[in-house]
Each structure stands twice: as structure tokens, then as C-alpha cells.
Amino acid sequence: MLQNCPLLGNPQMSTRKSRLPAPIPAPGDAPYAEILESVLNFIAIGAGEAAAAVNRETILAHWRIGRELNARISKELWGEGVAGRLAADLKLRLPGLRGYAPRTFYYMRQFAAAYPDETVVAATMANLPWRSNIALLERLDETEQRLWYAQQAVANGWSSNVLITHIGNGLHRRLGAAPTNFAVALSPAQSDLAQALVKDRYNFDFLGLPLDASERAVEAGLLANFKAFLTELHTGFAYAGNQYRLVVGGQEFFLDLVFYHVPTHRWVVFELKIGAFEPEFLGKLGFYVNAVDDLLTDRHLGPAARDNQTIGILLCRESNGVVVDYSLRGTQVPMGVATYSTAPAEVLAGLPTEAELIETYQRARTVAIRQQAT
Numbered sequence: 001m002l003q004n005c006p007l008l009g010n011p012q013m014s015t016r017k018s019r020l021p022a023p024i025p026a027p028g029d030a031p032y033a034e035i036l037e038s039v040l041n042f043i044a045i046g047a048g049e050a051a052a053a054v055n056r057e058t059i060l061a062h063w064r065i066g067r068e069l070n071a072r073i074s075k076e077l078w079g080e081g082v083a084g085r086l087a088a089d090l091k092l093r094l095p096g097l098r099g100y101a102p103r104t105f106y107y108m109r110q111f112a113a114a115y116p117d118e119t120v121v122a123a124t125m126a127n128l129p130w131r132s133n134i135a136l137l138e139r140l141d142e143t144e145q146r147l148w149y150a151q152q153a154v155a156n157g158w159s160s161n162v163l164i165t166h167i168g169n170g171l172h173r174r175l176g177a178a179p180t181n182f183a184v185a186l187s188p189a190q191s192d193l194a195q196a197l198v199k200d201r202y203n204f205d206f207l208g209l210p211l212d213a214s215e216r217a218v219e220a221g222l223l224a225n226f227k228a229f230l231t232e233l234h235t236g237f238a239y240a241g242n243q244y245r246l247v248v249g250g251q252e253f254f255l256d257l258v259f260y261h262v263p264t265h266r267w268v269v270f271e272l273k274i275g276a277f278e279p280e281f282l283g284k285l286g287f288y289v290n291a292v293d294d295l296l297t298d299r300h301l302g303p304a305a306r307d308n309q310t311i312g313i314l315l316c317r318e319s320n321g322v323v324v325d326y327s328l329r330g331t332q333v334p335m336g337v338a339t340y341s342t343a344p345a346e347v348l349a350g351l352p353t354e355a356e357l358i359e360t361y362q363r364a365r366t367v368a369i370r371q372q373a374t
Helices: 028-046 052-077 082-093 102-114 119-121 130-139 143-157 161-167 187-194 216-223 226-233 281-295 320-327 354-373
Strands: 201-203 237-247 251-261 264-271 310-317 333-339
Touching: 028 052, 028 082, 052 082, 052 102, 052 130, 082 102, 102 130, 102 281, 130 161, 143 161, 187 310, 201 226, 216 226, 216 237, 216 251, 216 264, 226 237, 237 281, 251 281, 251 310, 264 281, 281 310, 281 333, 320 333
Parallel strands: 201 333, 264 310, 310 333
Antiparallel strands: 237 251, 251 264
16 A cells, blocks of 8 residues: 555654654755745646636646655655745745645645656646545555546546545446446447447445345336435436336337437447346347347438447346357347445335335336327
């Protein structure tokens, strides 16, 4: 962990081995005066830019302050108390300044040590809020993982809270890891894009439903917690409807959940199952995918605006990887299989009951059917 790195020190205690406490520079000490002026200069640069650029320049200023502090502490053999002296002197020189507590300088030093290359900071990390950068430092140990989450956060406009949620749920391990047949059912240019949409496991703990909840209760819970559901789906999904009505050969069919994925220009059909995966589930989902692909996609448009091929995602409680692989192997309909989890029973207190969710679901379904019929 970065917190245990000797270079960075600890905000509570020094990691130095000397029997005597490391000295704190005197106010008139020339090297200290230099770094105080450097800090003031970096802060002035950060504060002098327009709104969008302020964050970028502030993050870069934090990185430069951290880099110089690390170098000076190493060279001058200063103790950790230098952060407290800097914070106090900055308050005297800039009485209205906020956000430069001793612990802030500790994070600046972590930040600079974690990303030695300023071009990396400028390209990615400087486009995130400082709180997001702290979250990456505190919650992840590997630079590669930090950069992946940072790039995802910038590309998708995640808030710090959303970033923290995705880190906690291990998004980097789940996204694009679901078993699918996209490599054979889609063109090479489209298969990788489609694969990146599907997680191998979805975290629906926000539902607060027991393991024996019905499919209707799970679907109703997803709609009742729609913001959390969209966050877990990842990014770019536009909701089209639940129990989506399609008429095929004069017969009515109702699809569990239908979305349009805007970045990849394709319809996505989700089918919910409360038990373990069974091979026959893919037959029904494949039928739905073909129907949506034929009835909803805009095939008449030019290549630039035309919808890409529809995909299906089967969500079930659990699955056997070998059985899933055999089941997907014989079909050309692009589909994937993912599992989902829900919170254990002890967290259910105070949440809507299954009966209440189903009642809400039935009302929403009635309204949706009426709207589609008009």
C-alpha cells in the first residue's frame, strides 16, 4: 500500500529510523523559503484559470507540489512536520485560502509518487476532481488499475461517488468478462465493442430481495431502483421499456427489459431468470433478439446511421461455465450469459416487500402496454 511507502511517510508518524526526531525547517531556512514560494506560485497558477481549467490546473499544481516536497524532504532530511508548517504559513500569506491542510500535502506526495510521469497526469488524472484522485490512491494499489478507472471515469463522466462504487464492485474484473458468442456471431469490428458491454456478474444488492424472490419481483426492483440499475449496467444504455410488447405472426410477446446502447448503436434485450442457467433459456432469448433485430432496427438508413445487430443478455442467479459454453457454441444469434447477486436477507429491513414491488410492477406494466397499443 502507498501509505506504508518509506518515501511517502505517514501523516501520523515518521517512518525514519533515526533515534532523534527529524528537524522541522526554521522560517528563515533558505531551502524552506524556496519551497514555500514554489507552493504559492503553483497555487496561483491553479487559481488563475477559468472554471473548467481550474480543476485541471489545480490537479497539476497538486502533483508539482507533491513532487517538489518529496524531493526536498529526501534532500534536506526534513520531518513530516513540514506539512504542518506549510499549512500554517500558507494561511498567513493567503488568509482566504481553503483546502491546504497538512493531510492535503500528504496526499499530494502520494499523488506525485504514484504517477512519476507528468504527461500521464496531464492526459488523464488532471481531468478528474481531486476527490476522485484521492479515491484512486486510497482504494487501489496498482497503477494500471488506477489508470483504467481514471480513463473510464473521464470518458463516462462519473462522479466521485460513482467511481468509488465501481471500484468497490471490481468493475475492471467484470466488464467484458461474460461468456458470449459475439466472436463468431458478429463481425470482428463489432464483436469487441459488444463484448465490452457485458459484465460476467451484475451486483443487484440494492434490490434487497431474498434468494427466492420471483422474476417479477426482481424486475420490479430493478425499475424501482432505476438509477442504481443504470449505474450497474455501466454507460450508454437508454431505457426502451420493460415487458416490451412485440407482435410476431399475430401473437403477442413481452420482453423483460429492452435498452438501446447509444455508443454502439444497437438494441440490447435482457432476459431475467431467478434460477440457475438452463440451455433452453437461450432459445427464447434468441427468438426475442431476432424479433427486435427485424422489427426495431433501422436497416433502411445509410451505413453511418444504421443500427448494428441486436444482442441479447441472459441474467440468471448462477451458471455452469461448461454448460454455457456448449449452449452458445451452436447458435449464430449474438448472446451472452451473465449472473447477478442480491443482498442477503439481513439487509432487507425497511425495504419494500416483494408484494409491494409486484403491485408497483403490475401498474407500470399496464401503463406500458396501453402506451404501446396507442
